[in-house]
Amino acid sequence: GESVGLHLPTLSVQEGDNSIINCAYSNSASDYFIWYKQESGKGPQFIIDIRSNMDKRQGQRVTVLLNKTVKHLSLQIAATQPGDSAVYFCAENNGAAGNKLTFGGGTRVLVKP
Amino acid sequence: DTAVSQTPKYLVTQMGNDKSIKCEQNLGHDTMYWYKQDSKKFLKIMFSYNNKELIINETVPNRFSPKSPDKAHLNLHINSLELGDSAVYFCASSQMYGNYGYTFGSGTRLTVV
Numbered sequence: 418g419e420s421v422g423l424h425l426p427t428l429s430v431q432e433g434d435n436s437i438i439n440c441a442y443s444n445s446a447s448d449y450f451i452w453y454k455q456e457s458g459k460g461p462q463f464i465i466d467i468r469s470n471m472d473k474r475q476g477q478r479v480t481v482l483l484n485k486t487v488k489h490l491s492l493q494i495a496a497t498q499p500g501d502s503a504v505y506f507c508a509e510n511n512g513a514a515g516n517k518l519t520f521g522g523g524t525r526v527l528v529k530p
Numbered sequence: 531d532t533a534v535s536q537t538p539k540y541l542v543t544q545m546g547n548d549k550s551i552k553c554e555q556n557l558g559h560d561t562m563y564w565y566k567q568d569s570k571k572f573l574k575i576m577f578s579y580n581n582k583e584l585i586i587n588e589t590v591p592n593r594f595s596p597k598s599p600d601k602a603h604l605n606l607h608i609n610s611l612e613l614g615d616s617a618v619y620f621c622a623s624s625q626m627y628g629n630y631g632y633t634f635g636s637g638t639r640l641t642v643v
Contacts, residue, residue: 451631460620460634515585516626520573
């Protein structure tokens with residue numbers, strides 16, 4: 418079955434350092450991937466997306482890398498700030514199931530001052 | 531001017547009661563969703579509607595009944611509430627085609643006692 422595997426670890430990062438969050442997915446038919454950020458008491462917020470015809474996409478302080486060979490996705494946050502403290506989710510969309518997003522389990526990022 | 535708004539934000543109720551959660555989006559999207567987030571932060575889709583038509587209906591007890599009076603609204607009615615229904619419920623919206631991410635509401639924390 419399709420799944421996006423991401424255990425819920427906690428990543429502690431010193432303010433100013435770079436963060437890397439990893440995600441494995443199992444559905445090779447997925448062609449669109451998204452990273453979401455969820456702060457306490459709020460809904461998930463879109464950060465960045467990538468389509469399967471790309472292997473890298475950059476945003477403001479964030480970079481998403483896609484390795485389709487090993488079905489792996491990562492989110493890199495440069496110069497992590499206290500406001501980056503949140504739970505981060507990867508999600509995949511195979512386009513065939515009514516634009517259904519399947520979410521991974523999330524990673525909590527704690528930024529230490 | 532909230533894009534996806536849910537009410538209420540908190541809902542505490544006794545087992546066996548019937549309750550509803552409302553959702554409205556002003557983004558002009560044609561598809562709306564309900565997701566359930568458990569205590570471990572795992573997000574799982576429940577339903578999606580496209581232009582008032584049910585598109586996705588995951589394995590959800592039939593005590594849960596979504597209703598979409600128009601494409602800007604998707605409400606969730608829950609009958610005979612059980613302790614295991616306690617969770618945070620998120621509404622989201624998107625366009626159906628083109629591989630777009632979702633815009634989420636801020637969630638409704640349901641506590642069944």
